[in-house]
Amino acid sequence: MTGTSGERLHTVNGVELCVETFGDRTDPAVLLVAGSSASMLWWDARLCERIAAGGRYVVRYDHRDTGRSTASPPGAPTYSYTDLARDALGIQDVLGIERAHLVCQSMFGGIGLILGVDYPERVASLTFVSTSTGADDLPPPSSDLKMPDEPDTSDTAAVVRYVVASAKACAGGHFDEPAMRALAERDVARARNYASTLVNHYVIDVEGLVRGGFGDIAAPTLVVHGDRDPLLPLPHGEALRDAIPGADLLVLEGAGHDVPEPVWDAFVSALLHHTRRNVRRERRAATGARSRSE
Template identity: 80%
Template sequence: MTSGTAPHSPGERLLGVNGVELCVETFGDPSAPAIVLVAGACASMLWWDAELCERIAAGGRFVVRYDHRDTGRSTCCPPGRPTYTYGDLAQDVLGILDALGIERAHLVCQSMFGGIGLLLGVDRPERVASLTFVSTSTGAADLPPPAADLAMPPAPDAADPAAVVAYVVAGARACAGGSPYFDEAAIRALAERDVARARNYASTLVNHYAIGFDEPSRGGFGDITAPTLVVHGDLDPLLPPAHGEALRDAVPGAELLVLEGAGHDVPRAVWDAFVPALVRHTAGDGS
């Protein structure tokens, strides 16, 4: 399923990074402290809402969001055949920083790609001013599994855009964990734009799950030195709250922000808690 037909923001630009094209959009004053928003698996930059980015930028931050490989307008591989590693995705963050002339940045990493924050926080601490892990986990074997009633939808026919949109909406509903803040109309509009905007949504659906996880070469969560904030919804059904608590305990000095009424995402209703906490957390330069 090849799309790429939807209008895109005039603020988006394609950067040549690490031999691929990555679509990047920025918000705010480039001279302000930089925050890079790293979306979760299969998620383009659109899942960091533009209004949320603007609100963070209004707190005196230079906000960067981008499409991972195999999402949005960035380079795509054939479905099921990604030619990159998890480590390459981490290096893409550094490539974006280099392209934008940013020496150090605050990284906000969500869900599966919390591991990007781990890799860079341990192996490239000189580039990381702070870390924020959103809806993620240490991956320890003794943590609770997804909720027993978590009903993820069956995979769609990738050639049928309507079926793909319905699949994305159903998955988002399931991951919301019964949150009263789940806005189906807004998620449907986002999914429709995301599917239409993508170079190849068939690749988006599968390729991130086809890469292996790369461990840091210099240690683990206990070796992170950057100031760390852990953000977790109290209704998260995919990674129950114990995952956030374990992550807080694993990183020296980490703090935990529980988003009440939120599932695996950061819905608009909790932005009044999330944004000020993030602005406070990113006030220093991490040195």
């Protein structure tokens, strides 16, 4: 089946999560995991369609406390970081995806870490976008980074202005303000509780890994990082590449903390190459296993 599924609510781990798919469900699955406070909309639908056109079954979804998914009261999330990681597995389950190519952004690169280390059988490959090892010796955010003051969440227009200003502050050399304003307006309008969106991911409990750290990731890994990221400067991406055995690094020229449209060609090409290479490896391994069992 090809095309876009449209948004659907699924019950996953006892909560409702909003999920949308693109492409043919028989193609290798790419699960897009947005960063903190980001709904599925932050993976642009046109970008999803371009990845799907390369022969991938693309899945994007709203985390808890974003978009149309279940919301907790502001400042009082009823879940942990590990629960968010298990939500990704739950989405794979409801869609019948045994192994997915995970693409995890920013703070929720940690979801890829948890799944890659503690649930390696469910991960075909990993791609980390604008994330970090969190090591103490890495550089702080740029001195030029000026984040806006938090808005009055009862004032929708103020919230939209805040989201646009925050995105602009974290952008590098590419920023389309009208497009970002349209995204922010839609994101705020479709959220169950945007006050929860703005705060809850930053106050959740973070548990330790069961089996290790970045050095224990066995899945083929691609690290993607903007060379003008003011929040996590490029050395964060380089350190992540160095921490994961065999990882590759794609530097997006002119990009900040996001994946703006001017770098989509480079990003999509690298992602398709990364997942294609590992699809072939899996098929060879499966063929070899069948031959040995005959």
